[in-house]
Amino acid sequence: MEDDAGAVTRPRAAQGEVKADRKRSAIHFKAQHALVVAFFLLLFVFHALAVYLFCSGFLLSRLVLQDRSECPLPPIGLGDGHTPGSYELGCWHPKTFDKAVIILVDALRYDFTVPFTPAQGADTFHFHNALSVLYDTSVHHPANAFLRPFIADPPTTTLQRLKALTTGTLPTFIDAGSNFAGTAIDEDNLIEQLHRAGKKIVHLGDDTWHSLFPGFFERNLSQPYHSFDTRDLHTVDNGVNDHLFPLLEQPQSGQWDVAIGHYLGVDHAGHRYGPDHPEMTAKLRQMDDVFQRIIDLIDDTTLLIVMGDHGMDTKGDHGGESDLEVEAALWMYSKQPVFGRTNPAFVTPPATAKERPVNQIDLVPTLALLMGLPVPFNNLGQPIEEAFIKPAGKNYLNLAQVNRLTSAQIQRYHTEYAKVRSLDARMIAPTVTSWLEANEAWSRTSSSAAKTADAWKEVFNGFAAYQTENLRVFKSLWARFDLNSMSMGTVALVGTFAVICFYAQGIVTDPSELTPALLLRGVAGTVVGGVLGAGVSAAAELPFNQITAFGAVLVGIIATLSGLWSGREVVRIPRPTTFWGWLCTLSTLLLCVGFAANSFTIWEDEQLLFLLITFGLVMLMASLGLADAQDRTFGVINSLSFLVATRVASLSRLCREEQEPTCRSTYYASAMSSTSAGWQLSIPFLVALILPEVMKYFYMRTRNYQGSAVIWIGIILRLGLLITAVFWVVDAADDGNWYPQMAEETLTTARAYLAQTVLALAFAAGYGTYVWASPLLLVRTEEAKSAPTMTSKSLEPAKANAPVLTAINGSPQPRTKLIILGYANTHGSRYFLLPAVWVLALLLLQKPMGQGTLALCMVSIINILEVIDVNNLRRSPFGPTLFALLGSFYFFKTGHQAVLATIQWEAAYIPLKTLQYPWSPLLIVINTFGAQILCAIAVPAIALWKVKPSLPGLLGRVASAMATHLLFYAAVAVATVVEAAWLRRHLMLYRVFMPRMLMSITVLLVVELVGAVVAIGGVRWSMLSVCEVFGWPEVVNAS
């Protein structure tokens, strides 16, 4: 401990002078404090601009338009005598089929479906020549069937493919404006159009469909199956068969209009064995047989479609954009002769997927028009020619009509999209010309006398060219990384990292002395740079937002660094100098490097446990080496407590998909639910009982359990935690419908009120207590027995941090002494009320399991503070870095992972019944980053724990600790951003690297804001109240 004994020895100067002196010191402190907070906010601004720059180049986004295509409203005048608006006859175009059987064979690669004659020396593989019915029918009955390669847009994952196959649009990372919470598709799509047309839709197989289109399928006929167990080749397929074939026969054949069957066996065989395996042959043979049977059973008005959603690579996996992964197959079949070829040579399906492929989105307008539906609003695909040219192969009029309709719909989408988000005029210019030309040709041909097939063919070609051009434009619009913007963002991130690094570890003297100069230069630089950037962008016609932001952040960083340069006699190059410094640097570095590998990113929770235990072990070892026996025992006990708490918390897990099957989730009642188990409801009660008791113990040890500490920790916190526990029981009763006789409204209202009470306690009562508390001291006067000397000794010598007797004797005459109980940890205990206030709100917003772990996090924080104290590490980077690791670790232990799917959206409804802005997003942020927020708020306590009340330079120490804390998050952000940019073509980009990168930049911004405003901002009141009592430290004039 740095100082556990102290005496107030102020010469009895004139009272008035002292008062004035204190007032001046307080004003000086407030000003200095405000500047430090402002400096951290400047760092936040730098980071925010850097993140904006990077993301605007990296996150491909598409605006989801909510418009729907309507049956009676074709996008253009029909001009062919067909009356729009009737589902019976066909909405925009005469329909061909009443019913459809759509078979989706997951991972049906094109080369599985075409015959293979081995060339000289080449081998046949197991996947060759096993599935022949598709090819044979199209060759022998060209009017009844056709087979074509079917190209997917990456990512080749089933979910993304189903979206494209039903909406007709392209995948991007964020479909801005769509419902982020659920996976349900909320833009116009085929399934919804079928539903609106009154068609009864049956779905069998992969349950992804049900999460995409909840409520659209016939309940009693549909049968979803889980798609996760890739080792199981047969359950899903046999299940689909068992339900599908009865549908095709009487009496069930009249109960549905569209049947969708999604087979997973081929995909699973690929994942498990790879395509070149006897199991794949068997699976494809089975599929061959299934299709044959369906062909036999369907009637004349039914369209049969078989398609793959994607292919598979040589190992049988998919997700990326390699040729083998994007090359699926599409086959259509009908008992009526309706299909044709524009060229007799096209009767034989292409030998490879490189010839005559169609895009997967082309299915959307094709199917819509064949079934008499309007083309979905956001569709970018074009009708497939075989389906509309008719058996003779001459009906170009029909082909031109469907292409004109689809083009017109695309043009309507174009117009609507351009209304909401500006499109670069230069980029879309070719499509505009192309559209005008095609329309010109249409009106010319329809008004002319000679309506030859060749003339119509020209019209068709015009519209086809428009659609191809349009697709190209939108692809480049949505699928292009802007490397310039990404580079600017990365430069800004690295620059800000350098600023924080110097500020945290490079300033030899008090950083708060240097802060005003840095802040002034930084702000001035930002403003000048912003103006400069705006000017440059206007002059050189560069994108205004990006260049202005980059100018601001770049000049701002350079100006701040120049401030460090001008103070260079007190600045050194930051580098680790102690064992602890090396430990922190190497751990951070190791983590950062690890984020370049998907395995390490996936198993981050286990790595953090490993690192935390390493830190805990080192704390234990260091404590064992302490000379003082009491210090040693206390340090050892706290280290052990930290180790055990960390390992116990690690048992709370929520596994991400990639961690299966070696990871078992314990966070919720079961792997498939997001509600807590019954026994977990007891955790909040245990927390309410134990956590305040533990905090009380540590306050008691230093005799700081006085005044406001008793009120907050002893009464309000206990009460709040108890209400929290009751809240979660009520919540479970509400969810589980335990009391069916009670109106649902009653419980819902009750739980909202309970939660609001807790939040009111935390933020109104809690902050009130924190702001107005006096230092947690008790002053006693006693008769002095000895001569009037100044003494201070421990009250209970047997105990380590026992309270301290301090005799104050200004003048020799009166023989009394003042005993100040709680002197040893005046600053620390006073400040720590703030984390104690926040922990209540943070706990409320966690699920029961998360409350248990977050409480362990709070205990660990105190353990660390005590170990830091006995080993005198409060100025080392150890504490702040360990707190950052701790916060990151408990992020995972409160039921989160670095994926979007684990965001606990329900947290928004804890104190609210409906969605309310800005509160709902705020609540989700606090729930998600609760652990990091708690740890960030505790950081100032590292510098303040058990220091002499009048120690000079405390504010600087707090600032340096917080900057070191931020350094960890800034390092992780730089690493993940650079790695995500570097790996932007990696297979796992969307699943692993991009979510982790998004998480680190969000955490960085949240922690920075909380650290500046809540933590450092909060130091103001604790230091003011302590220094009002003990006087201000001598102001060291930096000359």
Next chain:
Amino acid sequence: MSSTTKAPLAVQPNKPIEILPSPSSQLFSNLHPILLLGTLLFNFKTLVNDPVNTLLGLAPTIALLQAFYCILCLPPPGSQAKGSAKKKGAKASSDLAGRIVPTFLSLLLTLFLSAPALYILLILFGAPLTTHQLHTILLALHLALLTTPHLYYAHGLVKETWFQIASLQIPVDEVFGMTLGACVGAWVGAIPIPLDWDREWQKWPVTIVGGMYAGAVVGKLAGAWVFRGWRVKIS
């Protein structure tokens, strides 16, 4: 309590341990790392195939190697505190019983004190709690065999000495170097486990066993030749 009063603990076994000077001692001391690493490499394939039985089968061999190392190479217990090592060494070589008993005791302590403690430590570090218990127990046993018998033998059971050992205050020598090396090696050995290379040797606890054996040998050599007398200086 206060930083200014903090000083190293009172008792100071502060000289690096010297290996006995006799040719046989020197020979075995040099042979020892080769034997350790050789035993593991020779059995590596079976270790990957059947970790439990291999580790169990290897344990007596390793214990014997460590015992020979203590008996043949290290100055007998208590000799460090008194007199010069040279004199002691010459005298002690005749007194075999006086070396076998402490060696035996060291191995007993390793089995019943170090191994359980290291088992707990492995669990803390994230070793599987409900499965693979035998794997982890045997891993702890091997780690204990590599880290502690020679420490018990050379430093005895003085509490203060062990506080110093735990807080890395004693100077590095080949005995302490082997311990540190084994620990660091085991730590590093855990790193490749999560990688998705689908290699057979990535399974629990093969990488850690490999890491700690390699670490022990490297640590011993480095402690003997490079870092002799150096202190880690945590605080």
